[in-house]
Every structure is written in C-alpha cells, then in structure tokens.
Amino acid sequence: MQNALSISELGHLIKSTLENELNPTYWVIGEIADFRVAAQGHAYFELVEKQGSQVLAKMRSNCWQFTYRTIASRFESLTGTGIKNGMKVLAQVQVTFHPVYGFSLNVKDIDASFSLGERARIRQETIDRLTKEGLLRLNTNRPLPTVIQRIGIISSATAAGYGDFVNQLEKNQYGYKIYHRLFPSLMQGNEAVSSLIAAIEKAENFKKALGLEALVIIRGGGAQLDLDCFDDYRLAVKIANCDLPVLTGIGHERDETVADLVAHSKLKTPTAVAEFILSSFRIFEDNILLLANKIDRITNQYLKLAHNQIEGVSHRVQAIMFGQLRLEKEKVEHQKSRLGRASLGQIGHQKDFLANLQKGISSFSSQQIRSENQQLSSLEKMLQQLDPKAILKRGYSRTEIGGKPIQLADPKVGDQITTITSNQRIESTINKIEKEK
Amino acid sequence: MKYNEAIERLELILSQLEEGKKSVDELSDLVKEAADLVKFCKEKLKNTEEEIQKAFDEEQG
Numbered sequence: 001m002q003n004a005l006s007i008s009e010l011g012h013l014i015k016s017t018l019e020n021e022l023n024p025t026y027w028v029i030g031e032i033a034d035f036r037v038a039a040q041g042h043a044y045f046e047l048v049e050k051q052g053s054q055v056l057a058k059m060r061s062n063c064w065q066f067t068y069r070t071i072a073s074r075f076e077s078l079t080g081t082g083i084k085n086g087m088k089v090l091a092q093v094q095v096t097f098h099p100v101y102g103f104s105l106n107v108k109d110i111d112a113s114f115s116l117g118e119r120a121r122i123r124q125e126t127i128d129r130l131t132k133e134g135l136l137r138l139n140t141n142r143p144l145p146t147v148i149q150r151i152g153i154i155s156s157a158t159a160a161g162y163g164d165f166v167n168q169l170e171k172n173q174y175g176y177k178i179y180h181r182l183f184p185s186l187m188q189g190n191e192a193v194s195s196l197i198a199a200i201e202k203a204e205n206f207k208k209a210l211g212l213e214a215l216v217i218i219r220g221g222g223a224q225l226d227l228d229c230f231d232d233y234r235l236a237v238k239i240a241n242c243d244l245p246v247l248t249g250i251g252h253e254r255d256e257t258v259a260d261l262v263a264h265s266k267l268k269t270p271t272a273v274a275e276f277i278l279s280s281f282r283i284f285e286d287n288i289l290l291l292a293n294k295i296d297r298i299t300n301q302y303l304k305l306a307h308n309q310i311e312g313v314s315h316r317v318q319a320i321m322f323g324q325l326r327l328e329k330e331k332v333e334h335q336k337s338r339l340g341r342a343s344l345g346q347i348g349h350q351k352d353f354l355a356n357l358q359k360g361i362s363s364f365s366s367q368q369i370r371s372e373n374q375q376l377s378s379l380e381k382m383l384q385q386l387d388p389k390a391i392l393k394r395g396y397s398r399t400e401i402g403g404k405p406i407q408l409a410d411p412k413v414g415d416q417i418t419t420i421t422s423n424q425r426i427e428s429t430i431n432k433i434e435k436e437k
Numbered sequence: 438m439k440y441n442e443a444i445e446r447l448e449l450i451l452s453q454l455e456e457g458k459k460s461v462d463e464l465s466d467l468v469k470e471a472a473d474l475v476k477f478c479k480e481k482l483k484n485t486e487e488e489i490q491k492a493f494d495e496e497q498g
Binding site: 347 | 440447450451459461464468471475478479482485490
C-alpha cells in the first residue's frame with residue numbers, strides 16, 4: 001500500500017503533473033456562462049460545451065483584472081459588444097490547479113475575430129431560417145401610408161434617442177402634426193428581447209383604438225453596445241409578423257441587425273426615422289404643389305388655346321363683317337349717288353321752274369310797263385299840246401285883270417289889263433267893251 | 438315761309454300780271470314782292486343743294 005498523501009501533497013502533485021504534462025496554453029472554443037466581473041476587476045465565468053440543451057463539458061474560468069481589461073476593450077472595439085453570457089468564444093487558456101480553489105482555466109486571450117465570425121454565422125443562420133420561413137420580407141407587405149401620421153414608438157422613455165426623436169417630430173419647421181404613443185421597453189440586456197416583444201404586442205393591441213399606422217423601434221444614444229437582442233430570432237419573427245409596418249432606427253454603425261432586415265424600412269438613427277416620417281409629409285405636399293402647378297399649367301394652356309380660338313373666330317367674324325359692310329357701303333354709296341342725282345335734279349327742276357316764273361313775271365311786268373309807257377307818252381304828248389306856252393308861241397295871248405283870267409273877271413272900261421304873249425307883258429287900259437251875242 | 442307757298446304766291450302774281458289788270462303802283466309792289474320771293478326761293482334752293490352736297494360729302498368722308 002502506498003503511503004498516504006496529504007491533500008496538499010496531492011494538490012501539488014496534480015498541479016505539477018498538469019504543468020509538466022500539458023502545454024503552457026491551449027486555444028479552446030466554449031460558450032460563456034455565469035459571467036460576472038468582481039469588484040477588483042477580475043472576471044469569473046464558465047466555459048461550456050453544449051449539444052442542444054445538454055451540457056457536455058463545463059469548466060470554471062477566470063481572467064485577471066489587467067488581462068481582462070485589455071481583452072475586453074479590444075473585444076468591444078472589434079465586435080461592438082462586450083463579453084457576455086451565451087457568447088461562443090475562442091480563448092487561449094492555461095489550465096491551472098489550486099490546492100484550495102481547485103481546477104480552473106485562466107484565460108490569457110480571447111480571439112475577438114472568432115466571436116465576430118461566430119456571431120455573423122449565427123446571424124446568417126437566423127437570416128437563412130427567416131428566409132426559409134418566408135418571414136424576411138413579410139413586414140414589407142404591410143402597407144405604409146403615403147403620409148405617416150400616427151405612430152407607435154417602441155423605445156425606452158429615458159433614452160436620449162427617444163427624446164430627440166419626439167422633439168424632432170413635434171418641432172418640425174413645417175408644422176406637421178404627428179400623433180405618437182410610446183410603448184416602453186428595455187432596449188438592452190438579457191430581458192430586452194422579451195420586453196421588446198411584449199411592447200410590440202401591446203402596440204398591436206392598441207393599433208385599432210389609436211389608429212396607428214406604423215411602429216417605430218428606436219434606440220440611439222448611449223453605448224453602441226449590446227445590439228445582440230436585435231439579432232434575436234424571436235424578435236425578428238415578431239417584427240416580421242407585426243400588424244403594422246415597422247420602421248427601425250436602432251442607431252449603430254456596424255452591419256444591419258436582423259431586426260433591420262425584417263423591418264418594413266430600416267433607417268440608421270432615430271433622427272433618420274423622424275426625417276423619413278416628416279419627408280413623407282413633405283413629399284406629399286410637394287406632390288400636391290406639383291399637381292397644382294400642373295393643373296395651373298394645363299389650365300393656362302387650355303385658356304390660351306380657347307383664347308386663340310376666340311381670336312381666330314373673331315378675326316373671321318371681323319373679316320366677314322367688313323366684307324358685308326363694304327358691300328352695304330357700296331349699296332349705300334350707289335343709293336346716295338342716285339339720291340344726290342335725284343335731289344339735285346329736283347333742285348334743277350325747281351330752278352328751271354323758278355327761272356321760268358321769274359322770266360314770266362319780269363316779261364309780263366315789263367310788257368305792262370311798256371304799255372303804260374306808251375300811254376304815258378301819248379298822254380305826255382297831249383299834255384304838251386295843251387301847254388299854254390306852246391299856245392302862246394303860236395301867236396295867242398292871255399289877258400288878265402288883277403291876276404285873274406279875263407273871261408273869269410268882270411272887265412270894266414278903264415280897268416287896267418295885262419296881256420301876256422310868248423315873250424311880252426303888255427299893260428293897257430280898257431277903252432270900250434262890247435258884248436258878243 | 439315755305440318754298441311751296443312762295444312758289445304758289447309767285448304763280449299767283451304771274452297770273453295776275455298775265456291778266457294785266459293791275460295798276461302801276463300795285464305792279465311795282467307785286468314785282469318787288471315777286472323779286473323777293475324769287476330771291477328767297479333761289480336762296481332756299483341753293484341752301485338745299487349745298488346741304489345735299491354736304492350731307493353726301495360727309496357720308497363719303
């Protein structure tokens with residue numbers, strides 16, 4: 001019988017055997033479980049190998065503070081996520097045995113690119129599965145209204161991204177009114193997937209009552225870490241089957257998440273989602289303006305056409321009218337000259353008539369004047385013959401007594417008488433008077 | 438006075454003169470009246486003629 005060893009002796013034996021027999025380090029593949037970081041900064045977790053749900057192997061692992069800090073920061077910068085449970089890692093480990101704490105793996109390094117590839121593989125598997133199940137493009141069939149006016153928001157009330165998003169919607173420069181209702185959810189961590197699914201279900205239940213037209217999943221703000229929940233198959237199925245078209249604005253710079261792929265429309269950030277919603281208003285408004293302009297243009301064309309037609313018709317009417325007018329004018333002109341001729345003829349007639357009258361009057365009057373003249377001259381002649389002077393000249397004389405003709409006086413002897421001859425006045429005295437019988 | 442009245446009066450004067458029964462004093466008055474009437478009628482005809490001419494000229498212009 002061998003000498004019995006003390007526990008510590010055995011411990012040392014195991015330790016030295018392990019150190020002698022095993023390589024200083026091994027690269028192993030395992031899934032992280034029970035991960036925790038202690039107060040001093042050391043990380044403690046299990047590395048597990050599973051087949052389905054059955055655990056094939058499980059080893060206690062640790063990573064000391066300094067190493068862990070280096071590994072973790074490199075890992076995060078490359079994969080965009082921290083080391084956490086469920087993650088499959090390629091780790092460089094040293095197998096150690098401590099007499100008190102027993103067997104454990106001390107992690108010297110973790111190959112981040114393996115995890116990246118692993119995650120990509122899992123992601124690809126999820127995508128393949130969703131594709132096979134016809135879920136990948138399912139949500140894109142949900143009709144997204146031309147103008148998105150009522151939305152449900154899946155986010156965390158405290159997320160900066162949410163505040164910015166709401167702010168951007170409400171204070172848009174165009175004054176568009178968008179109804180929004182938050183369905184709060186955890187956006188990271190182990191509970192995120194269940195919380196997101198519950199929030200989406202709640203939103204679906206409110207769809208009718210609130211008249212929701214789209215669902216917006218926004219994250220944004222804070223760390224770029226912990227996007228894994230958005231690659232989750234269950235969440236992807238929920239989004240794909242969602243009654244509402246889903247818009248994502250998860251806010252990350254690396255590859256699209258699976259949630260982005262199944263969503264109706266994927267935007268980079270909450271800001272981009274807000275812009276997308278606002279642009280639906282703007283595009284609609286622009287279209288209306290465009291249509292209005294088009295209507296305006298077409299109307300103007302029609303008006304111009306009509307105007308031209310009217311112009312043409314008016315020209316023709318004018319031409320016809322002028323022709324007609326010219327014809328009428330010629331007629332009038334003709335009538336006028338006839339009228340002129342006729343009326344002037346009438347005047348001529350009247351002139352002739354008047355001239356005849358005048359001639360008649362003047363001839364008759366001069367004729368009468370002539371006969372009067374003749375009478376007058378015979379009278380004159382007679383008068384001339386009766387002139388006393390003419391009688392005196394023939395040798396007769398006239399005798400007066402006291403200026404009276406002698407035949408009218410009563411002559412007495414001794415009376416003075418005056419005898420008048422053609423060229424003499426003879427004074428005599430009556431000597432004798434004899435009366436004639 | 439109207440043109441026709443004037444003409445009628447002239448015709449009457451003419452017929453009176455044709456009869457040759459008027460005295461010289463009356464004759465003088467009648468001839469003087471006839472001359473005035475002829476002058477009036479001529480004036481009237483001339484004016485009418487001018488008016489006609491003018492009316493149709495205006496129409497043309």
